[in-house]
Amino acid sequence: MPEAQVPASQGSIMDREGLQALLDVLTSRGFGVVGPRVRDEAVVYEPIRNVADLPEGWTDRQDGGRYRLERREDRALFGYAVGPHSWKQFLFPSRQRLWQARRTETGLEFLEEPSRDERWAFLGVRACELCAIAIQDRVFLGGVHRDRSYAERRQRVFVVAVQCAEPSGTCFCVSMQAGPKATCGFDLALTELLHAGSHRFLVEAGSRVGQEVLAAIPHRPANEDERRAAEKVTALAAARMGRTLETRGIRELLQSHPEHPRWEEVASRCLSCGNCTMVCPTCFCSTVEDHSDLSGKHTERMRLWDSCFTLGFSYLHGGSVRKEIRSRYRQWMTHKLSTWFDQFGSSGCVGCGRCITWCPVGIDITEEARAMRSSLPEETAHV
Amino acid sequence: MRDPDPFVPRLFRVEEARRENADTTTLGLVPSHGEIPSFLPGQFFMLYAFGVAEIPVSVSGLSGTGRLLHTIRAVGAGSRALCRLRPGDFLGARGPYGSAWPLDRAEGDDLLLIAGGLGAAPIRSALLRALAERERYGRVVFLYGARGPTELLFRPELEGWQRRPDLEVQVTVDHAPPSWRGSVGVVPERIGHARFSPAHTTAFVCGPEVMMRFTASALLAAGVSSERIFLSMERNMKCALALCGRCQFGPAFVCREGPIFRYDRIARLLFLREI
Known part of the structure; x- marks a missing residue:
């Protein structure tokens, strides 16, 4: 985890070999490197060893309910937006043992996880994803009860951000003030510079550890042109957002219109499949299960990702609270864009667009917000 | 040194298992090691039945008695497993969690304690505290509704309470055999028959959500201030640590801001469907 911020560096330049050196240095320092690679026709985050593992020459085309990889004309290694994976699967695994219990001669015994x-x-890591990690930090570490396993994983993570050059058709990080430029929360940040046959990276260190790692890989100071070129990458990305979401007054707008007819309308399209919550980098809801062995003497307490779109999520004796899809979509979207502020002091949305792309019917949270706002008188819509 | 893991329960032993009615049992629990952390009426613990489930259960007794008292109705896998426990059996418990009945804030007021069904369990802890410090309050009234006479909880104790001159008890049931000499009807109807000064009354209400809605409306109609009505809410809950996200009730986590809520702060949500 990036500790104290270090003075802004003027930036360094490394080439593709430098990137391989970075992977090697991180590996030699005991890190398991996880990065993007192409699998099953999508960019996913998995362990990688070599630059050759990266999605060279690929980009993604995204829209509501649509994701396609396409060939680029260059050899960019990071020339796409984000895929279905997010870093939460490493910090907050989808399936995790919380503790075990076993029967003993004198009673029971609880065994903590080592x-x-x-x-x-x-x-x-994209800027929107850094923002999402910061949001989950507040969820898991910011309250009275800290999630110890999250804390232990999180504090050991080394973050190499890569500035976004290719926002997708469903991106709206600019609206959520979550990108596209990563300015903090990383150990190192790379900007991929491709032109006239050259392929280099501008590297900025965001922490002492980041500086140490940078010192161990071949690099040279960036010149003014290179710094300007790097600035231009995120500036251009900011101008090419596929979507926008008007956030002014959204917190009040959603909480004050729980009976808006739009909830019914979106429910008529929503399949309640939970895809949006699975791909969302901030969704944190979970369930627990007990897995006992056949002897009945040993049991494991498991935590699994859950979704507010399931009927079981709100189950109480006598039936589920949110029986209708209308109530479940309302819960999800109101939580994400509104009550998250009450709970954690920020929006729960970073504008990564995954929920739009991976919705099988292409429900678009930006469109839902717009529809709700536009149906209301101006003064109500802009509370 | 690692931080403690808030998910791991502590080991408790069942000291007493008292059958309250056909489906409800009160467990008296003592820790295998160390002390019971101090808790307040209205708060809850997570009780873990080995290999089955962990569920939130309000305290029905008082802190400082050397044991935890929980009254559990067998309605699901977890509660059934807990109700099957016998003295000498072991279970896990962690807590206390959540907000408490504001008994200090109610000092000097008439105290109206209103329970429906299993809601009598969390109300009992408030009542015991109020009776232990009886001089702090004006009139103390306990209104209690159950489906039928055989479903009433804490029956021996209830008879004792009914004999106390410093406590008004009204029990009502939905359905009764001819032998029942008490009142028949729903709890909110009893409010009009109780003696209290509405302008100086604090009310604690616990029961099914529909019962609490009607009760709160009846209290408001009787002149009790919305800032002095407190309800105990329930939502699906897995962790009690504000980490699992399930017990959301509007912007609140029931495990953290609740379970005890001031009525005026949740009134809007309370009348929304499926929130």
């Missing part, structure tokens, strides 16, 4: 020394280095 601390694990896995150390991840994340390569290719």
Whole structure:
């Protein structure tokens, strides 16, 4: 985890070989490097060893309910937006043992999970994803009860951000003030510079550890042109957002219109499949299960990702609270864009667009917000 | 040194298992090691039945008695497993969690304690506290509704309470055999028959959501201030640590801001469907 911020560096330049050196240095320092690679026709985050593992020459085309990889004309390694994976699967695994219990001669015994020394280095973290990690930090670490396993994983992570050059058709990080330029929360940040046959990276260190790692890989100071070129990458990306979401007054707008007819309308399209919550980098809801062995003497307490779109999510004796899809979509969207502020002091949305892309029927949270706002008188819509 | 893991329960032993009615049992629990952390009426613990489930259960007793008292109705896998426990059996418990009945804030007021069904369990802890510090309050009234006479909880104790001159008890049931000499009807109807000064009354209400809605409306109609009505809410809950996201009730987490809520702060949500 990036500790104290270091003075803004003027930036350094490394080439593709430098990137391989970075992977090697991180590996030699005991990090398991996780980064983007192409699998099953999508860019996913998995362990990588070599630059050759990266999605060279690929880009993504995204729209509501649509994701396609396409060939680029260049050899960019990070020339796409985000895929269905997010870093939460490493910090907050989808399936995790919380503790075990076993029967003993004198009663019962609870066994805590040992601390694990896995150390991840994340390569290719986007600004919106840094923002999402910061949001989950507040969820899991910011309250009275801290999630110890999250804390232990999180504090050992080394973050290599890669500035976004290719926002997708469903991106709206600019609206959510979550990107496209990563300005903090990383150990190193790379900007991929491709032109006239050259392929280089501008590197900025965001922490002492980041500086140490940078010192161990071949690099040279960036010149003024290179710094300007790097600035231009995110500036151009900011101008090419596929979507926008008007956030002014959204918190009040949603909480004050729980009976808006639009909830019914969106429910008529929503399949309640929960895809949006699975791909969302901030959704954190979970369930627990007990897995007992056949002897009945040993049991494991498991935590699994859950979704507010399931009927079981709100189950109480006598039936579920949110029986209708209308109430479940309302819960999800109101939580994400509104009550999240009450709970954690910020929006729960970073504008990554995953929920739009991976919705099988292409429901678009930006469109839903717009529809609700536009149907209301101006003064109500802009509370 | 690692931080403690808030998910791991502590080991408790069942000291007493008292059958309250056909489906409800009160467990008296003592810790295998160390002390019971101090708790307040209205708060809850997470009780873990080995290999089955962990569920939130309000305290029905008082802190400082050397044991935890929980009254559990067998309605699901977890509660059924807990109700099957016998003295000497072990279970996990962690807590206390959540907000408490504001008994200090109610000092000097008439105290109206209103329970429906299993809601009598969390109300009992408030009542015991109020009776232990009886001089702090004006009139103390306990209104209690159940489906039928055989479903009433804490029956021996209830008879004792009914004999106390410093406590008004009204029990009502939905359905009764001819032998029942008490009142028949729903709890909110009893409010009009109780003696209290509405302008100086604090009311604690616990029961099914529909019962609490009607009760709160009846209290308001009787002149009790919306800032002095407190309800105990329930939502699906897995962690009690504000980490699992399930117990959301509008902007609140029931495990953190609740379960006890001031009526005026949740009134709007309370009348929304499926929130």
